[in-house]
Amino acid sequence: MMTADMSDENEREYSTRVQTCTDTPGDKDFPMMHEDMIRKTKTNPGLVNTALTVSLRKFHGTLDEVRHRHPLLVGKSIAITRKIGFSDVIMPGEVRNDFYFSIHRGDFEKGKKTAQKNVEARVVVLDDKGNEMKECLSAGSGELNGDEYKSFIMYHHNKTVWNEIVKICLPIDQFPLCHVRFEFRHCSTQKPKHLFSFGFIRLHDGVTIRDGKHELILYK
The missing domain is CATH 2.60.40.150 (C2 domain)
Known part of the structure; x- marks a missing residue:
């Protein structure tokens, strides 16, 4: 799994092997494969020479502030995922259902x-x-x-x-x-x-x- 200190705003790259479950009948282990990997209850070497690389960078500030400072990196096409639950301060008119x-x-x-x-x-x-x-x-x-x-x-x-x-x-x-x-x-x-x-x-x-x-x- 990808773990590291993300306390600064420097971009970091992480690579993980592409996993496969084609050796199990009916791919029955696929839905729980990530849980087995986290708990390390099963070992799977993954596909040889096949990996997924992800770049991560942390930004500080509100969404509008980050877009203003980094317009090329955080454009209008970026998908925004809201945190499950309400923030510490609920603003008037904020409705979530x-x-x-x-x-x-x-x-x-x-x-x-x-x-x-x-x-x-x-x-x-x-x-x-x-x-x-x-x-x-x-x-x-x-x-x-x-x-x-x-x-x-x-x-x-x-x-x-x-x-x-x-x-x-x-x-x-x-x-x-x-x-x-x-x-x-x-x-x-x-x-x-x-x-x-x-x-x-x-x-x-x-x-x-x-x-x-x-x-x-x-x-x-």
Whole structure:
């Protein structure tokens, strides 16, 4: 992992090897590979002679001040990631209504198939009339919000682990009326995607749903 003293404003470069998990059946270790690397529970030499180099530089001051001093380095196209939570001083008129959820894992039956499924999870937000909300799902800073979110697909794996985090961006007045629907499809190379299961969770039930793990009942 990349660790160093960043107490000054000098630019520093860090290199890390590109990791691979193609030696494991179905790439099942991919979602937790970073955790294994941090805990050093598994060793993976990575791809030989293949590395990712990242340059880091720390700036002091507000965003406007940094842009004024370094207009070429910090332009309008730079993605801004806000810190989760409020600052120590909350300014008048500052409103924030971010809701994050993590698609952790799913356990699915093989059914009558001889091979396990290739499962894709699709996420949409619907209002109380069943209409899909537009441009309310964000997969990260720097990208436009989307109407839906689709996970990566694990090949032949019925106990898929995704660990993907998505942010819901909704006006405060619409938040209590909406729910999140999770759709699961089997993806075949020869046939169209087949919806085989779905589940949902309300964003508000008198109060905002609690932080923590939630197990959803899936319907066929």
